[in-house]
Amino acid sequence: MEHTLTISVQDYLKHIYELTENGENASTNALAEKLDVKPASVTVMVQKLALSTPALVEYQKHQGVTLTKEGRKAALEVIRHHRLLETWLVRTLGYSWDEVHEDAERLEHVISEDFERRIAAVMGHPVRDPHGEFIPTAELTMPLDDSVPLSALRPNQTAMLQCVRGADAELLRHLESLGLVPGVHLEVLEYSPFDHNLMVKAGSKSAVLGLNVTHKIFVEVL
């Protein structure tokens, strides 16, 4: 274990991880968008990360980046911090799932490994964060995720909601008000083929959700 990576580098790696989860390379523009930084800045940083020893990303001009083994470990470390922190803010300080992100975003870079171990232990080594996302293990491996986006379901299918990914605070509050939280059982009632809206029922409530929403919700089909 070499250098302690800067906060900036940690954030780059984390977002590259997220953008490459689908198997594709992370593009300069997408990365710039996520990091709230100009594309020119991304290019420069990504070149540095590719040239560092050990290299943290694989990069060739105009082709975007992927993480190397080292880069991936570093990313998972940050993501583990982030998700453990979110879990712990919710469980012990009464944050709600729409309030935790910002604080975790800054804390993730400054907690020690000791702190990480302690909160993990105090919480009994949780497997998922408040949004239902897997928390990377202490050994920095990511559990295999076999959930599918809600947008893939059709009427009469039932499923259990596993996680909500990439939703802002407002959407999270809305989903909660509909009972659409991790663990809930839901049923698809209707599908509109033209706009891809789904009518979904959870508990006593039901609502029509657009593709915008249904592709941020991941479920396990029952």
Next chain:
Amino acid sequence: MEHTLTISVQDYLKHIYELTENGENASTNALAEKLDVKPASVTVMVQKLALSTPALVEYQKHQGVTLTKEGRKAALEVIRHHRLLETWLVRTLGYSWDEVHEDAERLEHVISEDFERRIAAVMGHPVRDPHGEFIPTAELTMPLDDSVPLSALRPNQTAMLQCVRGADAELLRHLESLGLVPGVHLEVLEYSPFDHNLMVKAGSKSAVLGLNVTHKIFVEVL
């Protein structure tokens, strides 16, 4: 409220506060020492802080610095964070008093006001940190401290230990092993006028302490 002081600035202000508690100005060299930075860097930073609007320090060449009202508030905010965090790491995550400093040192700069309120509330608004130091109030005032250094006591005086200030981890562990922790009652048994050693008894244990140690321990005389 032009918050968003950099971490560096926050650390400067905190250490200036501590160096000026005795009423004196903080010297360039003393600050450099505390901040683990070269004196030249301190001079430059201190000039910037004096020139900013609002000014955070009062400075004139070769005379050292003091905090302005604004600088003092900012310093107390950081110190409140630090001490609340220490308290909370000890109470909820099982840190011991010699382990908390480093983590609190980094976390103090990144927690939100919301986070601060939450941990304060969860702990019932503690007044002192694990070392017995006063925690600045939410309104950023510092309680009046009427304790005196243990070094000022003489044989047959008894006192209650209030706080240990400026001790490193090793000394803290040593003091704990002697039962010298906040709240304990102690008695001075002997005094050596030449080296200023004190023989001190707390509970069943007693030990001879040098000036080095006795001026880091603050007590209330009974």
Next chain:
DNA sequence: AATAATAATTAGTTCGGACTAAATTTACCC
């Protein structure tokens, strides 16, 4: 009061990480 020692300041560099503006690829379309 002159000088030596110590403290503090200035000047000039460096480094990380952002930015803008300009140049260059790549992608798409007719």
Next chain:
DNA sequence: GGGTAAATTTAGTCCGAACTAATTATTATT
């Protein structure tokens, strides 16, 4: 296959905050 639009990269600048080396002030000593 040329021509434009979009994506990306390069070049040059800036800012905060540190550093070293050189200079100046303050203080202590004789």
